[in-house]
């Protein structure tokens with residue numbers, strides 16, 4: 520018995536095209552997960568992209584909540600991969616447990632979104648995303664879809680629709696459905712403010728900051744006057760309207776694997792006064808990859 524064979528992968532044959540189904544392109548769906556929502560899993564199962572081309576990757580904290588989420592996730596994985604219909608089964612699934620603690624003890628929305636908690640929280644999020652990315656990106660991966668664990672509703676054609684634009688980085692517009700007590704019916708509102716076009720004000724604010732300081736979006740204390748993707752949507756606007764962006768959120772973000780292979784990651788430190796997914800957009804831009812967003816193409820965040 521000789522030495523183990525050397526496996527050769529020709530990355531030039533790994534295509535990344537506007538028609539990934541036809542070209543049988545492999546996609547990695549990456550989800551940092553603090554809580555498990557059944558709606559997230561059910562939505563994932565409804566994705567019409569061929570599941571045999573999809574690898575799933577998860578990273579969960581080692582807290583009590585993280586343990587519960589891991590158990591719930593594993594239960595659904597068992598069900599889908601071993602007992603569900605063949606067409607529902609994914610190519611492979613990887614679960615990582617993170618070896619560092621979450622930044623905030625409580626995952627409740629009010630606590631999560633306090634300005635004082637943001638820097639530490641986004642730093643931990645960035646590290647979680649980087650660990651997940653660097654342990655799962657493979658030689659046959661064409662695309663990476665970042666999909667947050669609390670995205671509970673997307674079009675089933677999410678991957679095909681985003682890929683059709685053939686952009687290096689493209690983000691959907693993340694909204695949230697809620698009950699409007701005044702109009703006594705369901706309504707929706709913008710949720711993710713991390714996708715934006717830069718402003719003179721924000722750039723000037725950054726100039727005044729110390730080397731470790733970061734700009735954050737969506738806080739009155741830090742009025743940046745950036746143009747937010749969240750507010751670019753119009754009720755009758757075309758779904759395929761695409762706009763260039765300077766910052767992106769990670770809720771439903773499609774990235775060509777080559778962008779990550781070039782070295783674009785989620786800075787867990789102040790990078791041009793940006794952090795995590797917004798820092799990723801900046802780093803990708805510095806590498807020559809322009810991010811885009813779709814104002815009228817919506818995905819929906821869980822409502823706590």
Ligand code: GDP
Nearest residue numbers: 551552553554578579580621631647667668669
């Ligand atoms: P928000 O929607 O901006 O409030 O951000 P979230 O708290 O929802 O975080 C974004 C994503 O990261 C979600 O999928 C969370 O489940 C997940 N997440 C949040 N905190 C942690 C953490 O400490 N570790 C890991 N692995 N995932 C996390």
Ligand code: MN
Nearest residue numbers: 667669670820
């Ligand atoms: Mn969220």
